[in-house]
Amino acid sequence: MNAANDARPATTPAADRPILQLTDIWQRFGGLVANAEVTFDVPRGQILGLIGPNGAGKSTLFGIIAGARAPVQGQVVFEGRDVTRLDAPARCALGIARTYQVPRSFDSMSVLDNVMVGSFSRHTRAAAAREAALEVLDFTGLIGRAGASAGDLTPPEKRRLEVARALATEPRLLLLDEVMTGLTPSEARKGVELIRRIRDRGITVIMVEHVMEIVMPLVDRAIVLNLGRVLSQGAPQEVVRDPAVVAAYLGDRHRAA
Numbered sequence: 001m002n003a004a005n006d007a008r009p010a011t012t013p014a015a016d017r018p019i020l021q022l023t024d025i026w027q028r029f030g031g032l033v034a035n036a037e038v039t040f041d042v043p044r045g046q047i048l049g050l051i052g053p054n055g056a057g058k059s060t061l062f063g064i065i066a067g068a069r070a071p072v073q074g075q076v077v078f079e080g081r082d083v084t085r086l087d088a089p090a091r092c093a094l095g096i097a098r099t100y101q102v103p104r105s106f107d108s109m110s111v112l113d114n115v116m117v118g119s120f121s122r123h124t125r126a127a128a129a130r131e132a133a134l135e136v137l138d139f140t141g142l143i144g145r146a147g148a149s150a151g152d153l154t155p156p157e158k159r160r161l162e163v164a165r166a167l168a169t170e171p172r173l174l175l176l177d178e179v180m181t182g183l184t185p186s187e188a189r190k191g192v193e194l195i196r197r198i199r200d201r202g203i204t205v206i207m208v209e210h211v212m213e214i215v216m217p218l219v220d221r222a223i224v225l226n227l228g229r230v231l232s233q234g235a236p237q238e239v240v241r242d243p244a245v246v247a248a249y250l251g252d253r254h255r256a257a
């Protein structure tokens with residue numbers, strides 16, 4: 001925390017201020033550097049794509065934004081407030097929600113009850129939480145499955161439920177971790193449409209995704225991580241042409257082959 005950061009909220013109108021500001025984020029696991037010198041702002045109301053080869057540090061950074069763990073160095077500012085040391089429930093209360101790469105639904109509970117777990121974070125009365133959860137199920141296209149056990153959902157439906165549970169916490173910043181993985185092209189098209197509708201509700205979205213054909217047409221801005229560092233950032237059409245990005249991805253494909 002320093003004087004410059006203290007001054008930001010007072011001098012910048014809230015609507016124009018980035019919703020999220022990451023400054024010099026570092027994360028280490030033993031000797032391994034998972035994130036290094038990560039600095040970027042996320043403008044409010046955009047869809048930001050966070051991409052990069054396997055092990056680039058994307059999920060680690062998601063955890064740092066969502067409050068799963070604090071960085072060893074650096075600052076996370078959400079809506080002008082330093083949240084670096086706040087835990088995940090506190091950040092959720094402020095308006096940050098995330099999904100997980102591996103869906104974390106409660107399989108023995110109904111789809112509706114799963115989503116109510118999220119809506120109870122905003123509503124204390126069961127009737128209000130239920131009503132809010134039903135609205136989210138309608139919005140995410142799961143309303144017809146409200147009474148089903150979460151364990152009986154198909155894998156694409158489970159991914160949708162993951163998004164629904166996060167939306168039920170009424171976030172202003174939503175972190176989507178590989179929600180398109182394993183979807184057929186037609187399911188992925190529906191997923192893209194859902195993410196656009198989420199953005200149209202005024203929710204800022206940061207998405208980690210491997211499938212470039214899906215991410216690039218969808219996002220307003222892309223940030224490429226490689227070996228824990230920001231390799232490139234900008235409009236998606238600029239980022240894909242960046243020679244450093246091409247080299248990192250070709251290197252990854254060669255290793256995978």
Ligand SMILES: Nc1ncnc2c1ncn2[C@@H]1O[C@H](COP(=O)(O)OP(=O)(O)OP(=O)(O)O)[C@@H](O)[C@H]1O
Binds near residue numbers: 052053054055057059
């Ligand atoms: N809890 C942990 N303990 C030790 N090492 C970790 C831990 N979490 C992540 N790492 C390591 O940190 C590096 C970054 O991992 P991370 O999962 O953030 O990358 P990623 O870009 O999300 O990868 P992927 O696309 O494969 O999910 C990797 O080398 C990983 O093995």
